[in-house]
Amino acid sequence: MLNARVQLVVLAIAMFIHPQAGYPQPARRPVAPEAAPPTAEALLAALAVHDARLRSLEWRQRVTVSLAWLSEPVAIQEGFLGFDDDGNWYRQDRYAVVPEVGQAPRYFERFIAAGDGEVRGLQRPDATKGLVRAPDGHDRALYPTPETLLGRWLETACDCPMSEFLKAARKHSVEPLQSGRVRLRAWRAVGAYSTFVDVDCDPQREYLPMRIEICDALLGSPIVTLETTECQQRDGAWVPTRGTKTAWDRAWTDDQVEQLTAALEAEGFRKPWNPEDHATEQAHRRAIEQVFGRAGVPVRPLGMGTLTMEVTEVTSINTPLDRVRFQLPYPQGWRVFNSLLDVMEDPDGSHRVPVERY
Amino acid sequence: MALTESPSNDISESTMPRAGRWAIALVALLVWGSHAWAVQVAQSQEPPEPTEPCIKVVSESPEQCGAARVGTLVARSFTLLNATGGRVSLSVARKSCGCVATEFKQGELGPEESTELTLSTTAAALGGEQIHFAEIVVTRIGSDAAKSLCRFPLGFRYTPDLEFMLFPDRHILIHCTAAEPRDFFVYVNGPAIRDRPPTGLRATSNDIEAAGVENTENPNVVRLHFRARPASAGVRQSRVEFDVASATRPRVSLAVTMIVRPPLEAAPPGIIASGTNPATRFTLTLRHRPGMPDAPKPARVTVDSNWISARLAPAGEGTTELQLLVSVDALKAPASGGAYINIEDEAGRQLAVVPLAWIPTPPGQPVSAK
Numbered sequence: 038m039l040n041a042r043v044q045l046v047v048l049a050i051a052m053f054i055h056p057q058a059g060y061p062q063p064a065r066r067p068v069a070p071e072a073a074p075p076t077a078e079a080l081l082a083a084l085a086v087h088d089a090r091l092r093s094l095e096w097r098q099r100v101t102v103s104l105a106w107l108s109e110p111v112a113i114q115e116g117f118l119g120f121d122d123d124g125n126w127y128r129q130d131r132y133a134v135v136p137e138v139g140q141a142p143r144y145f146e147r148f149i150a151a152g153d154g155e156v157r158g159l160q161r162p163d164a165t166k167g168l169v170r171a172p173d174g175h176d177r178a179l180y181p182t183p184e185t186l187l188g189r190w191l192e193t194a195c196d197c198p199m200s201e202f203l204k205a206a207r208k209h210s211v212e213p214l215q216s217g218r219v220r221l222r223a224w225r226a227v228g229a230y231s232t233f234v235d236v237d238c239d240p241q242r243e244y245l246p247m248r249i250e251i252c253d254a255l256l257g258s259p260i261v262t263l264e265t266t267e268c269q270q271r272d273g274a275w276v277p278t279r280g281t282k283t284a285w286d287r288a289w290t291d292d293q294v295e296q297l298t299a300a301l302e303a304e305g306f307r308k309p310w311n312p313e314d315h316a317t318e319q320a321h322r323r324a325i326e327q328v329f330g331r332a333g334v335p336v337r338p339l340g341m342g343t344l345t346m347e348v349t350e351v352t353s354i355n356t357p358l359d360r361v362r363f364q365l366p367y368p369q370g371w372r373v374f375n376s377l378l379d380v381m382e383d384p385d386g387s388h389r390v391p392v393e394r395y
Numbered sequence: 396m397a398l399t400e401s402p403s404n405d406i407s408e409s410t411m412p413r414a415g416r417w418a419i420a421l422v423a424l425l426v427w428g429s430h431a432w433a434v435q436v437a438q439s440q441e442p443p444e445p446t447e448p449c450i451k452v453v454s455e456s457p458e459q460c461g462a463a464r465v466g467t468l469v470a471r472s473f474t475l476l477n478a479t480g481g482r483v484s485l486s487v488a489r490k491s492c493g494c495v496a497t498e499f500k501q502g503e504l505g506p507e508e509s510t511e512l513t514l515s516t517t518a519a520a521l522g523g524e525q526i527h528f529a530e531i532v533v534t535r536i537g538s539d540a541a542k543s544l545c546r547f548p549l550g551f552r553y554t555p556d557l558e559f560m561l562f563p564d565r566h567i568l569i570h571c572t573a574a575e576p577r578d579f580f581v582y583v584n585g586p587a588i589r590d591r592p593p594t595g596l597r598a599t600s601n602d603i604e605a606a607g608v609e610n611t612e613n614p615n616v617v618r619l620h621f622r623a624r625p626a627s628a629g630v631r632q633s634r635v636e637f638d639v640a641s642a643t644r645p646r647v648s649l650a651v652t653m654i655v656r657p658p659l660e661a662a663p664p665g666i667i668a669s670g671t672n673p674a675t676r677f678t679l680t681l682r683h684r685p686g687m688p689d690a691p692k693p694a695r696v697t698v699d700s701n702w703i704s705a706r707l708a709p710a711g712e713g714t715t716e717l718q719l720l721v722s723v724d725a726l727k728a729p730a731s732g733g734a735y736i737n738i739e740d741e742a743g744r745q746l747a748v749v750p751l752a753w754i755p756t757p758p759g760q761p762v763s764a765k
Contacts, residue, residue, distance in 0.1 A: 075731040075754045082733025083752035086665030122656060124570030154569075154579050171563040171582075194566040195652045200750075201630045229493075243667045244754065273663060286489055291502070339489065357685070377562050377582045379613050391613035395586035 075244070077209035080221045081200055083244040084236070087187065088198030090274035095119035095353035095362070100180050102341045106139045110345070113142070114180055119353070125152040125363050126177060135341075150363040151176065155377060157365045167365065167373035167384070181282035181346035186265045188249050191234065192227055199246065203234060207313065218247065224313075227251055230260065231312035242268065245275045254312040255321040258334040259285045271354045278348040286339040293328055300324035449545035450485075450533055451476040460553040463518035465643050470515035471551035477504035479544055481535050485510070488530040488546060494519065495527045503536060514551060520644060521564060524554045558641045559585030567635070567651045572658055572684065573628045574691060574744060578606070581619040581635065581649065589614045593637040593647075600633040602626070602653065627745040628657035658690040659683060659738060659747035661719065668723065669754040675723040681707075681738065681747060682716045691740035693717060693747075700734035702727040703751060707738070719749065728753055 075083075097117050101110035116130020127150040133142035149158040151172055159167040174193035178185060188199025195202075203209075206223035214220055214237060224233045231254040238244040249263040267279035289297075301310070304320045311317050325333055367373060367384030375382050380389040453474045463469045477483055482505050487497045500511045514529055528550030532543045562582040571577035583593055589610055596605035596619055606620035625631050631653040638646055662680045683690045696705045702724045710716035721736065736749040 073730060075752075076729070076733070078733035079731040079752050079754045080733070082665075082735070082750045083667050083669075083754065085733075085735075085750035086663075086667050086752060089661075089664035089750065122570065124568070124654070154567075172568060174566065174568075194650070195568060195630075195654075197630045197652065197654065240669065240754075240756070243669060244752065291486065377616075377618075378611050379584050379616050389612050391615065394584075395615055 074211050074213040074219050077211050077221055080238055080244060081204055085200035087245060088200050092355050093121040095358055096348050097350040098346055098348045101345050111142050119358050119362055121358050127363050148365055150365050152363050159365060159367060167367050167371055169375040169377060181280055181344050183277045186263050186277035186280045188246055242275060255310055256334050258287055258336050271351060281343050281345050283343040284339040285336040288335040288337045296328045297324050300327050449479055451478050458551055460551050462556040463553045464556045465518050465520045467518050468515055469518050469553045470513055473512045473549055474509050475512055476509040477506060480506050483533050484536050486532050488532045490529045491527045497529050518555050521555055524552055526552050559583055559639055567649055569623050569653045571623055571653060572656045573625055577623045579621050582616055584616045586615060588617050591640045592617050593639050595638040598633055598635050602631055603633050623653055625653050625655045628655045628748055631655055657747040661747055661749050665750040667752045671756045673755050675725050677721045679719040680716055681719055691746060693738045694741045695739045697737045703734050705736045
């Protein structure tokens, strides 16, 4: 708490007090004691500032998951990652594959680097070839990272700043939370899902997004939750240094789905539901409470469960990364399959042989 | 993407529960997305021996369904025999994709009873082998549903019979700077495509121009050259389109997202005026991005709110930097609000945008109740 206050004071000195030295004190409008929470426009502008503050980052992180049959959490990913605002990024790390329920994980080393519209990768062991392919939206959205915890890659096809993504929502609402945080809700489709996004902003950290949850627009049940539990201020930007990502699966039965459908049809609604229709939304709320109670549609963690991310080192922030970071050291003698050109090439790409496919 | 052959592609009988290759594939896919490397890793494992009989699964059709024409149905059926000695219910816990349909002939089985399960999907226009599965959960009837007797994945693979493949195949993401051209490419792979190259390259917005079709060292691959030249910063959406000599997909349309940086950097990049006594005057420094010495010169400042004023001033002799002087009229300002300060050149092109969040806290109210 003390640290947060000290940071706020330092920030105030750095950003606000010093630049206005010498200006006359402005008149202030009296504010009612029972003021409303910040408007959506104000929160969106604050999120835009946070987005703009972090242009590039290089860091080391570890992602762990708890497995029922192991006493200690397993590090499923550990290593260096970096990105700049020119679209370049890399990941050089070790990741785990759990071969069998009840077994210990196996580890692989991986190096992926992307730029100029292509991704180059290699992994060891169990591979003798490198790969060149088109970028995939999941490349940077898979694990919790400082950038995903700031809301980038909510739409996995795009690393749009979250503020830009939310600004384009069809409607917004703001709700103060018991914790003192403020929840911005934005109704906007994510991929093929009709969803709303809840962003809990912390006034103690300049309205930094501390929890982001994508929910089904009609069912209200979460699809993905990203939560920052620790963050640090570096070079004027807030960097999440610990947090979690949980993907959710609906834990309903076929009978409950049928009951839900029947309850909606009894009110005169027919599939396909229109998620943008207010009456349909209200009917879903009533039907869900009728079938599932006030707790709503039950969910359980999908896949391996909650992924916990911890940043162990920040090596660069808002400084252009050396191009060497994005060059892969393919071992001598390896062949590299370039799937864009459908050719096998030497590690340096100088000699290319088309693959016999047709 | 070509994959190595699995040693157990002819899998026809198995006993559950066992996670086996599909669980490995599932975990690997979770880790890797949908990359072929992961599948190769998965296939390097031998299926484990069954550990506990629960449901006996028999399938007469192979796991590898082979090539499938785009738009046709791909299906694999299984016979599930209840080997638990009690009455059980069957359900699907999760699927690899919403595109996979699952159909049980009956969802409950008595001892030694069997039923048929069919997994199916419509062949998608995607490159490379497609892998799908459904995780089946077996629960004893009358018992706690949360305690399943066993759960196991069943799956199938197919390879869309494409007349051509695209890379990227769905979406193109570009990072660029406003007013600076950025080239990007779409690769089209098809038999002797060089002899019948795509035509009619176009974009749905003026931000992108088509620069032509280029041959590569592979006669089966051509690359379509496009050039993005967005005038304004921000996130821009567009589409590129072209025509292909194809019976199934003669017209291709791919979404393009351009993340467009402004040519000027502001320091700090924006303002959050919050707390019980927020400042109302700010000075920011504007400078050209590195590598852009010839960027357009700022000429005008516009603000989208009447409670903010902003103007440019030279930073001093011997520097090309500018200062942006911003003041908030607290008497006119709303209780809270957001605004954007735009810096434009003579032609009205956006050179920078500075967000300002105005969130004063009323006196006597804590910033946070935490």
